Amino acid sequence: MPIVTISRGTLSGGEALANCLKEKLGIPAIAEEVIKEAATLYGISEAEISRQLKEGPKVWERLLGEKRRIYLIALQSAMAEHATKGDFIYHGVAGHFLLQGVPNVLKVRLVAPLNQRIKSVMERKKLSEGAAREYIEKIDEERKQWTKFFYQVDWADPSLYDMVINLENLSLDTACGMILYTLNQPEFKETEEKRRAIANFALACQVKAKVALNERTRGIELEVEAEDGKVRIQGKLYTTVGIFATGLRQSEAEVAAIAKSIPGVREVEVKLRELSVPVE
Structure with a gap:
């Protein structure tokens, strides 16, 4: 059903x-x-x-x-x-x-x-x-x-x-x-394949929500895919040009740490693209 x-x-x-x-x-x-x-x-x-x-x-x-x-x-x-x-x-x-x-x-x-x-x-x-x-x-x-x-x-x-x-x-x-x-x-008709797809979707949504709501990673635009505990994260990191820019690798590490803390996540791959926003 x-x-x-x-x-x-x-x-x-x-x-x-x-x-x-x-x-x-x-x-x-x-x-x-x-x-x-x-x-x-x-x-x-x-x-x-x-x-x-x-x-x-x-x-x-x-x-x-x-x-x-x-x-x-x-x-x-x-x-x-x-x-x-x-x-x-x-x-x-x-x-x-x-x-x-x-x-x-x-x-x-x-x-x-x-x-x-x-x-x-x-x-x-x-x-x-x-x-x-x-x-x-x-x-x-x-x-x-x-x-x-x-x-x-x-x-x-x-x-x-x-x-x-x-x-x-x-x-x-x-x-x-x-x-x-x-x-x-x-x-x-319900199948095991469909049930697995729903579970993967739910895990991907949970990862995306946890990252979006975390103060350290809020503002990063993400696309998240999950398959049987393996999570792949891609996204855009908007940074200011100047002393307050946090850095791409640091943000990737923080996103990965948040994802790994979620039950059901076994492996995490994070790839962010940095886009600079000039500050006048």
Whole structure:
């Protein structure tokens, strides 16, 4: 049984669909919970992670998006850890991006008519029709800018998903049934190879998060691969030209030491590229 991620606009039925699948499959449905797990795992503010994920990037963050990048790395690691423990349905922010490249993930995009969404917002938020429309447009635009900022894609692009379901002429029960049928197809059969790939992904995410959150190595842009305990790390080290530059070899040694301290890591290879930033 695979993991299911549900992407949707504000009040488009994502939570209801997740609960339907949860009841039929007997696996957990999660959203905000993973933010709490990330905060607990890495000792960072749950409220701050939540705020950073829900708000669109400000002008200065487009230039200096380091904090949000770190929170995303922590969130991805928490999601990966969840994946090693068993299947689940995720209907929070950016699940299909956070588990990119992980096998046995069914990525669903749920679309609902705007008038239906407006009605839901009016009832839940006690807003006028105009205010409800503005609320939806604001949240949708923030999510669109958020995904474009970090992943350089349009979150509504259908090619990002395995299934796109339009609820205009379909009920949630029908949508749920379509997903259940798909999950039973050979493409989503669990194998030992897929389980190993998930474990490797989780280990790579943990290494990346530990390095990104460490004061000595924060700011290094990393790509991490793991295979059965062997970890390969490549990245960019931005240094100032002057007396405060820390040095490439020292940074590589610090990254390696952090990686080796993580349970499950047997071998580490680190290769950083130094890029100098002039100080005026």
